[in-house]
Amino acid sequence: MSSVAIQSRAIYIAIMTQTPPLQPEANLDPFEDFLCFSVYSTGLAFNRIYKPLLDRLGLTYLQYLAILGLAQKDDQTVSELGEKLFLESNTLTPLLKRLEAAGLVERRRSAEDERVVRITLTDKGRETAAEARCVPGELVEATGVSIESIAELNRELKALRTQLRGG
Amino acid sequence: MSSVAIQSRAIYIAIMTQTPPLQPEANLDPFEDFLCFSVYSTGLAFNRIYKPLLDRLGLTYLQYLAILGLAQKDDQTVSELGEKLFLESNTLTPLLKRLEAAGLVERRRSAEDERVVRITLTDKGRETAAEARCVPGELVEATGVSIESIAELNRELKALRTQLRGG
DNA sequence: CGCATTTAGATCGCACACGATTTAATCACT
DNA sequence: AGTGATTAAATCGTGTGCGATCTAAATGCG
Numbered sequence: 001m002s003s004v005a006i007q008s009r010a011i012y013i014a015i016m017t018q019t020p021p022l023q024p025e026a027n028l029d030p031f032e033d034f035l036c037f038s039v040y041s042t043g044l045a046f047n048r049i050y051k052p053l054l055d056r057l058g059l060t061y062l063q064y065l066a067i068l069g070l071a072q073k074d075d076q077t078v079s080e081l082g083e084k085l086f087l088e089s090n091t092l093t094p095l096l097k098r099l100e101a102a103g104l105v106e107r108r109r110s111a112e113d114e115r116v117v118r119i120t121l122t123d124k125g126r127e128t129a130a131e132a133r134c135v136p137g138e139l140v141e142a143t144g145v146s147i148e149s150i151a152e153l154n155r156e157l158k159a160l161r162t163q164l165r166g167g
Numbered sequence: 168m169s170s171v172a173i174q175s176r177a178i179y180i181a182i183m184t185q186t187p188p189l190q191p192e193a194n195l196d197p198f199e200d201f202l203c204f205s206v207y208s209t210g211l212a213f214n215r216i217y218k219p220l221l222d223r224l225g226l227t228y229l230q231y232l233a234i235l236g237l238a239q240k241d242d243q244t245v246s247e248l249g250e251k252l253f254l255e256s257n258t259l260t261p262l263l264k265r266l267e268a269a270g271l272v273e274r275r276r277s278a279e280d281e282r283v284v285r286i287t288l289t290d291k292g293r294e295t296a297a298e299a300r301c302v303p304g305e306l307v308e309a310t311g312v313s314i315e316s317i318a319e320l321n322r323e324l325k326a327l328r329t330q331l332r333g334g
Numbered sequence: 335c336g337c338a339t340t341t342a343g344a345t346c347g348c349a350c351a352c353g354a355t356t357t358a359a360t361c362a363c364t
Numbered sequence: 365a366g367t368g369a370t371t372a373a374a375t376c377g378t379g380t381g382c383g384a385t386c387t388a389a390a391t392g393c394g
Contacts, residue, residue: 031251034303035317036213037232038324041253043210044351045331046203051352060379065204078343084198086208089343091381098379115342115389136201150202153323157205160320164212211381218382227349245373256373258351265349282359282372 039157053135057128058102064132066095070105070121071129077110078117086165104128206324220302224295230266231299233259237272237288238296244277245284253332271295 031037047061054064062085069084070076078096082088096119099105104125110116121129198204214228221231229252236251237243245263249255263286266272271292277283288296 031232031236032325033321035321035324036217036303038321038328039206039210039213040228040232042324042328042331043206044253045328046206047351049331050203061207062380065198065207069198079341086211087381090345090383093344095380113342113390117343136203149323153320153327154200154202154205156316156320156323157202157209158199161205161209161212164209164216214381229350246371254351257353257375260374262350280360280372284373 050135054132057131057135059128059132062091062095063099064135066092066099067104067121067125067129067132070119071126071133075118075120078119081119099125217302221299224298224302225269226295226299229258229262231302233262233266234271234288234292234296234299237286238293238300242285242287245286248286266292 031041050061050064054061057064059067065085066081069081072084073080078089078092082092085092096105096107100107103122106120106122108118108120110118198208217228217231221228224231226234232252233248236248239251240247245256245259249259252259263272263274267274270289273287273289275285275287277285
């Protein structure tokens, strides 16, 4: 059994808490030591925490993020929104059609460039966005994680994401 | 437009870097300040980094995690594996059937309790697991994130996940 | 102008996630 | 032993993510 070869452009993004390279024989617990798994499973946990709150707004987690993104700036293109969310049209187009069907956004081809689709929030969409902004305030600190340490965690994750995306 | 009511059991899980409660008028940038989004988008970035490496093993990201989980301990039940991955049978059953179809695992009903399905790695599955363990070693540090800071980040994420899951 | 190239979205197929429900087996308790 | 509750896994429907491909519009360039 051969180990997979090292890539030519040696990106190394701190993936785990143990020093690479790993030997197959190493006795490690992947789900404790792999940062990628901590990020993955924390994402699942966030999704589950948000879901009951977003259900009342009739939004999924991604739809919630999209609505917040649209509320930031009116009349964005699909690509523009995609840059904020780190997603592309293959994910956003169906999502935006669902939001349109729900009466929260309008999709219109640009007059200057017919390739471009511009998204605007409807009145109902703006109301939903305002409610969506209140959702995080509902999740209230129970134990000892301070706002400061969360801010720090957020900074670290953003730096990591930037590295993962190639700087 | 009504703000959503505070829940009776006031869980607050530090969700963002600004102090709640948020007013709808607050001029914030959700995608910079929301920890949930940093976790979400970092997860997407991890997925994309891993994909080309896992493609060579013929595994998806979740299949990779599942194989590593199965390699830790032989003859696990679906529920046992689910506890490691924070997933349930509605996600794992189809995934395990795909791994079975690929010849990497075997699924067998327990003789003692016919409700239980036990999963074992085949020889091919163990080979794949050994290769899978080498994958993180391929992702090599390019810039200034040290193993120590990654270990710290990992600890913080795990603590956060624990809180999100209700302690 | 003519035509290849590029670009923005859309479409398609596959694999997750997850709430809700179903099935079948076991347990609890009388 | 009987039966209602519980449990483990499977099934189903909806909504992401994403690689690959497609379409149509705009651009570049001789």
